[in-house]
Amino acid sequence: MLFAVNRPWLLVAIGLATASLQPARGQIQAPVDPKYVVPPTEIPKTPGAILEMLRREELEVQALLEGTSAEGIYPRFTRVRDLSVAMEDYVRTLPEAKRARASLAVRETVRLAWLLHEAADFGQASHPRAALQLLRPAIAELVASFRE
Amino acid sequence: MIGVALRRSIMLAGAIALACAAWFGPRLAAHVTVVSQYTFYKDVLPILENRCGSCHVESGVAASLLLLTYEGARQRSWPIRQSLISGRMPPWYAEGVPVPFKDAPTLTAKEFNILMVWAAGGTPEGKPVAAHPAASSRSQAPDTAPAGIRTITLTGIGEFPFGTDRTFSVNAGRAMRLVALRPVSGPVDATVHLTIVSPSGNRTPLAILTLRKDWGRRYVFTSPIHVERNARIEARVTPSAGVIWGSLTGDAPIGPTEGGALKLIVEGMD
Numbered sequence: 001m002l003f004a005v006n007r008p009w010l011l012v013a014i015g016l017a018t019a020s021l022q023p024a025r026g027q028i029q030a031p032v033d034p035k036y037v038v039p040p041t042e043i044p045k046t047p048g049a050i051l052e053m054l055r056r057e058e059l060e061v062q063a064l065l066e067g068t069s070a071e072g073i074y075p076r077f078t079r080v081r082d083l084s085v086a087m088e089d090y091v092r093t094l095p096e097a098k099r100a101r102a103s104l105a106v107r108e109t110v111r112l113a114w115l116l117h118e119a120a121d122f123g124q125a126s127h128p129r130a131a132l133q134l135l136r137p138a139i140a141e142l143v144a145s146f147r148e
Numbered sequence: 149m150i151g152v153a154l155r156r157s158i159m160l161a162g163a164i165a166l167a168c169a170a171w172f173g174p175r176l177a178a179h180v181t182v183v184s185q186y187t188f189y190k191d192v193l194p195i196l197e198n199r200c201g202s203c204h205v206e207s208g209v210a211a212s213l214l215l216l217t218y219e220g221a222r223q224r225s226w227p228i229r230q231s232l233i234s235g236r237m238p239p240w241y242a243e244g245v246p247v248p249f250k251d252a253p254t255l256t257a258k259e260f261n262i263l264m265v266w267a268a269g270g271t272p273e274g275k276p277v278a279a280h281p282a283a284s285s286r287s288q289a290p291d292t293a294p295a296g297i298r299t300i301t302l303t304g305i306g307e308f309p310f311g312t313d314r315t316f317s318v319n320a321g322r323a324m325r326l327v328a329l330r331p332v333s334g335p336v337d338a339t340v341h342l343t344i345v346s347p348s349g350n351r352t353p354l355a356i357l358t359l360r361k362d363w364g365r366r367y368v369f370t371s372p373i374h375v376e377r378n379a380r381i382e383a384r385v386t387p388s389a390g391v392i393w394g395s396l397t398g399d400a401p402i403g404p405t406e407g408g409a410l411k412l413i414v415e416g417m418d
Binding site for chain 1: 181182229232233235243244245246247248254255256259260261264268270353357
């Protein structure tokens with residue numbers, strides 16, 4: 001520390017360097033790491049096809065729960081989120097008595113998909129696992145709320 | 149003398165190189181998985197005004213957390229993420245299943261996703277657009293039951309250890325039209341799934357509530373729900389996603405063991 005105090009230019013340089021690490025106003029903090037890039041989800045044109053994709057995602061979530069690899073967490077997050085958001089448009093096509101359940105199921109699945117994303121950021125296996133355990137039945141409920 | 153000057157030159161060059169690398173090179177982060185295509189003014193502000201604006205303004209009850217300016221929202225992007233994920237915001241904590249509750253400030257899935265993408269994906273500002281209409285304060289349902297309402301109290305006493313489900317029920321007695329729910333107490337941050345179970349065993353999901361310390365609100369259904377004679381109102385108590393999230397972040401280290409016995413008042417008309 002004394003070394004730096006005796007050299008004001010060094011303090012200025014370090015200050016400049018650390019200041020530049022702060023998120024700038026309205027800027028992306030970092031480029032997306034290609035390792036985590038997930039291709040955009042192609043949304044099928046019919047609700048039945050979307051639900052079928054969601055059902056497959058539920059199986060993928062189950063596989064993640066049973067496995068030990070964390071690979072596949074971000075694809076699951078992205079696809080479950082995008083497919084669930086897409087299903088929101090179809091809630092109004094359901095009979096009135098079924099809409100509230102389906103609407104809730106859609107919102108809850110999107111929320112839990114984001115929980116998985118945030119939990120994965122913590123970097124410990126137990127966190128995304130806990131989120132996956134919540135997400136799997138939420139997907140099942142979403143599919144059931146439209147099909148039953 | 150020459151050695152000191154040389155050492156200083158080398159250090160100066162090194163410091164400048166460090167500053168340049170940090171300034172011009174990629175920003176450091178563990179990893180970034182979301183880049184927001186949504187901007188504050190075009191996509192986020194209209195949602196914040198509609199759903200959060202009645203409280204998060206200078207005259208509101210959450211005036212210390214202003215969200216209707218770009219800087220205010222950007223600086224709180226992390227709390228916004230936490231509050232949305234945990235379900236703490238918007239503070240409503242209830243979902244009517246057969247019919248929704250009146251005056252619910254619930255975010256749609258699209259709105260939720262836009263806020264999360266923006267908050268997690270770089271908080272881009274965008275260009276200011278024409279002023280939006282000011283948010284109006286929401287009307288709240290009264291906290292007490294009106295005259296002519298019959299009440300049934302559902303109670304559940306016992307331990308609520310983390311990770312376990314508990315189920316309680318009460319017989320509704322006479323047939324009625326169920327109009328409202330009034331939670332009184334319960335294990336904090338647990339989720340309560342309420343179901344009507346007919347005498348023949350048919351199950352109709354009624355509502356999903358998240359128990360909070362600041363409960364006391366009366367949740368009124370948009371239309372009455374028929375409850376058969378001798379049907380049971382069943383409450384299944386489980387840990388909520390908020391509990392999981394709180395345990396991850398340490399932000400809200402409360403679990404369903406706090407808060408004590410479940411007490412929930414069901415209001416109906418004959």
